[in-house]
Amino acid sequence: MRIAVTRPEEDAGPLKARLEALGHEVVMVPLLTIRPRSGVVIPRLPWQAIAVTSANGIRSLPPAHGLAKFRILTVGPQSLKAARAAGFLAEAQGGDVNGLAAYIRSSLDPGAGPILYLSGAETAGNLEGQLQAAGFSCHRAVLYDAAPATSLGETEHLLRRGEIDAVMLYSPRSAKIWHALVEAAGVSREAGNVRNFCLSRNVASVLPEGWDKQVPGTPDEQAMLALLAQAGRRG
CATH class of the missing domain: 3.40.50.10090 (Rossmann fold)
Structure with missing residues (x-):
């Protein structure tokens, strides 16, 4: 074909x-054409986990991100591969945004620390909103834009x-x-x-x-x- x-x-x-x-x-x-943003500052907080729904969220991280020690949760094989290639100890959970949100709600504790969500300017599934509705503190870091063809x-x-x-x-x-x-x-x-x-x-x-x-x-x-x-x- x-x-x-x-x-x-x-x-x-x-x-x-x-x-x-x-x-x-x-x-x-x-x-879509991926355009990483410059000047992004990620807060230095004791993140319970870092959620990644696209490999571009990993590729667009600023050089001095300081996140290597945290748990990385990705949605599937491609974002997992990008995270591991960048030196993270990562795991894939959920298969898509909604599945990842369900995994975090069922497996993590809202009181154990905030969640960092690495994303583009436009997202599907509203991971941030789903986690906040479940009582989690979730910070969304917008790292890139995806310009349409x-x-x-x-x-x-x-x-x-x-x-x-x-x-x-x-x-x-x-x-x-x-x-x-x-x-x-x-x-x-x-x-x-x-x-x-x-x-x-x-x-x-x-x-x-x-x-x-x-x-x-x-x-x-x-x-x-x-x-x-x-x-x-x-x-």
């Missing part, structure tokens, strides 16, 4: 390699010619951007006919009714690739 990969360039390399190893052709169409580039022409078989969408925001760009390009019908592989039901819900939406049983990349393999066997 020819598959459009919509992840930011910083995140897309391993996925591209895995898909190509499985025999697919990959078209890169990054819908303004066009589909060559992917527009491939869609128009029916030469894209599938697209992979990892967040509600990227799904919104994808939908807006295909509408602006006048290729909504073509985009609705390709297989839209969505990380979760929240991602799929952003796309129009009637589009071909494929959602794995669990919100992780391995489950998405297994679903992709099943779809390939079905033709």
Whole structure:
């Protein structure tokens, strides 16, 4: 299959390699560009844990962050890999933002110290709000901005010619951007006919009714690739 990969360039390399190893052709169409913020100051507090919902939260940390001694909780394999590569003792819990919030509520004590949440300017799931509602003190450190793409580039022409078989969408925001760009390009019908592989039901819900939406049983990349393999066997 020819598959459009919509992840930011910083995140897309391993996925591209895995898909190509499985025999697919990959078209890169990054819908977000990651721009780390300068001058971010992280309070020096006795953090009970540090929550990370994106690998970019690790990559965008200021050099003198002073966080190496704290417990790091990530949502999945990619953010876990980034945290460990940066020298953190990290663990993956929950699979997505809501799952991580549920894990923290059930496993940690609001009285044992504050939670630091490393995030971008725009987030899904409102981890900070969920933890505060459960009685935790949660400080959100905004480390980066994710600027949306303004066009589909060559992917527009491939869609128009029916030469894209599938697209992979990892967040509600990227799904919104994808939908807006295909509408602006006048290729909504073509985009609705390709297989839209969505990380979760929240991602799929952003796309129009009637589009071909494929959602794995669990919100992780391995489950998405297994679903992709099943779809390939079905033709």
